[in-house]
Amino acid sequence: MIIYSCHGAAKQVTGSCHLITCNDRRVLIDCGMFQGSEEVERANAEPFGFDPAGIDVLLLTHAHLDHCGRIPLLVRRGFRGRILTTAATRELARVVMLDAAGLQEEDARRAQRNNRRGEAVAPPLYTLDDALHALDFFGADVGYDKTVPVVDGVSARFLDAGHILGSASILLELDDGKQHRRMLFSGDLGNPGRPLLRDPTPAPPADYVVMESTYGDRPHRSVPDSVDEMYQAIRDTVNRRGNVVIPTFALERTQEILYYLHRGIAGGAIPPHVRVFLDSPMAISATEIFRRHPECFDDGFLDELQHGDPFAMPGLHFTRETAESMAINNVDGGAIILAGSGMCNGGRVRHHLKHNLWRERCSVVFVGYAAEGTLARRIIDGAASVRVFNEEIPVRAQVWTINGFSAHADQPSLLAWLGDAPRRKVFLVHGEYGRGMQAMQETLAARGVGCQLPGLHEPIKID
Structure with missing residues (x-):
């Protein structure tokens, strides 16, 4: 049986x-x-x-x-x-x-x-x-x-x-x-x-x-349209002298977003002076693991690897230590902050939301699925304020939801x-x-x- x-x-x-x-x-x-x-x-x-x-x-x-x-x-x-x-x-x-x-x-x-x-x-x-x-x-x-x-x-x-x-x-x-x-x-x-x-x-x-x-x-939005929208969100926010917080899943989504940020800066779609913080020890480790497993890559991406690091860019900072993560809170504007977790129920992204969600010139860009009941879902659904670390934080930042990046x-x-x-x-x-x-x-x-x-x-x- x-x-x-x-x-x-x-x-x-x-x-x-x-x-x-x-x-x-x-x-x-x-x-x-x-x-x-x-x-x-x-x-x-x-x-x-x-x-x-x-x-x-x-x-x-x-x-x-x-x-x-x-x-x-x-x-x-x-x-x-x-x-x-x-x-x-x-x-x-x-x-x-x-x-x-x-x-x-x-x-x-x-x-x-x-x-x-x-x-x-x-x-x-x-x-x-x-x-x-x-x-x-x-x-x-x-x-x-x-x-x-x-x-x-x-x-x-x-x-x-x-x-x-x-x-x-x-x-x-x-x-x-x-x-x-x-x-x-x-x-x-x-x-x-x-x-x-x-x-x-x-x-x-x-x-x-x-x-x-x-x-x-439902169908997803096309990847090219999604990439263009992300670039637009970044340009608008940097022009307002704000920060962009991107809650990301450490595995694959982070690497894909880094890849598109690399291309955006190299191609002029993103201002060259922007600073990019990958504030996730797990995502940093996952990026290193990525490089060890070419057997999983698409042929086109394998070709790109032969000509340089498709994740690297000027102004990219990997922050493993807690003190380095906390120092990002002193950055008043012009930064892109990638941090986990993607659903905002844990990890360092909650600290960055606490420091940026209430600021009108900042943006939060969601690029992945958010389950019902998660902090990410409450923000996406239009909550006027959310509770982060037992503190009620008003949602004044611009919120972008871009589903074409879904894995x-x-x-x-x-x-x-x-x-x-x-x-x-x-x-x-x-x-x-x-x-x-x-x-x-x-x-x-x-x-x-x-x-x-x-x-x-x-x-x-x-x-």
């Missing part, structure tokens, strides 16, 4: 986690963190919906926090199996998990310092020691397009998903002795035509497909990736229930494709 169950990103965007049971062996695909409102994030500490000690192998699609962020907790609660993924994902996951652990420890210490009533303070979800211990379970790196044995009756093939460095869709061959089924997990799919990474590998034939639906309800495929690209091959069923996950997920379900149904939206922890027999 083959059973599939979804233990995260079920009728919501974050927390991706999927379980396949075949021949009484258990294979987990991803183990991500829930992100959003405080209520959503409380789910991170809840039981997984399965016994971590009973998982034989974890297959990791990519290193974003909502796909790998609970792996240290999985190990802490008893997982002792292998973790298989690509070389680039393994390196990035190390950075992401250690950074997440450090932030959780820091938040716990801050809560303890601010504890005036003597109430019990929640401990961090996991510690730096937990994250380091989790790294011991990563096995040999998996290359693209190579079939690897997983457990008895299960093999896997990793396909380039074009989402971030090392990202993969995973095709499982499942054989329980009575039937053979092919089940494809999309992971997060990249937006085709972007400059750094290859386009996603189209979905191969498979009986069942578990597909993300983040932007299942997620839009609706036309999702449909093109899926193709017209017959499927027994498509399971839609990783999307907003009332938006992308239901819109994609209706679109697929109109095409005669059987579709299901799994419930959290719901066991589904694969026949």
